[in-house]
Amino acid sequence: MTENDEGYTPPEVWTWDRDSGGKFASINRPVAGPTHEAELPVGEHPLQLYSLGTPNGQKVTILLEELLAEGIEDAEYNAHLIDILEGDQFSTGFVEVNPNSKIPAMMDHSTSPPTRVFESGAILLYLAERFDEFLPADPSRRPECLSWLFWQMGSAPYVGGGFGHFYAYAPSKMEYPINRFTMETKRQLDVLDRRLADHDYVSGEDYTIADMAIWPWYGQLVRGELYDDAARFLDASSYEHLLEWAERIWERPAVKRGSMVNRTWGSEERQLRERHDASDFEDAPADQ
Ligand SMILES: N[C@@H](CCC(=O)N[C@@H](CS)C(=O)NCC(=O)O)C(=O)O
DSSP states (O other): OOSOOTTOOOOSSOOOOTTOOSTTTTTOOSSOSOSBOOOOOOOSSSEEEEEOSSHHHHHHHHHHHHHHHTTOGGGOEEEEEOOGGGTGGGBHHHHHHOTTOOSOEEEETTSSSOEEEESHHHHHHHHHHHHTOSSOOSTTTHHHHHHHHHHHHHHHHIIIIIIIIIIIISSSOOHHHHHHHHHHHHHHHHHHHHHHHSOSBTTBSSOOHHHHHHIIIIIHHHTTOSTTTHHHHTTGGGOHHHHHHHHHHHTSHHHHHHTTBTOOSSOGGGOBSOBSSGGGGTTOGGGO
């Protein structure tokens, strides 16, 4: 790929250019399936999470920490690090848990046979239903929570794969995709800001898995935690209701703990490479 894509004419049949540049060029492939044999580790708890502390991974560890904070001991989990830049998601063991080779993926060994769950939204729903928490049972309120949960699943790829990719990761800055995905990202921020103008939480009066799904992407984006300077570029301070909600969620100790798990970058006190026991957080200042 050249610095300037003007004048590019797509060939009749696309072929894979392994050196397309960009941060993820080394792991992205146009085919699925495993690249190597390796088993996944299995720890002592029923729930085995295979993940990384990106927003998609943080959603699940935030929910698990919230469940544990409620005193639900059966939500104890081992969180194993999957290093996607090293290609861990393409091992035979990982592909057995998630044929889509993306974190997060989870095995529940409390069932016989063990249950696999992949896709962060499916994992949140599985855990919320299993422990009957953070998902309203009332048929007049449950659909609102599920609507926002699925809104996040459909919307965030425009932020991550679109805006974030072209603003922060692409090998050169290209005006057309940056404009296109910035416009959509700002529209989504406005959707949330309007919703939160007259609701405490995204799905209404209760803190639910919809907040836990949305905060790691949109809460962290407006708090300046994603894509370098993106909060400034997006004029995040203008989304005042969204920012207030983002700060309120961040004040929750379980959110602070959950967002550290399987995180291997950023400030050291906000990293916990693997989580196998509640005591793993003890030395971390973020849990104070
Ligand atoms: N829709 C999926 C998206 C998961 C996803 O995109 N995971 C990324 C990290 S945030 C990943 O594992 N990428 C590895 C790869 O593309 O090979 C979910 O919500 O679970």
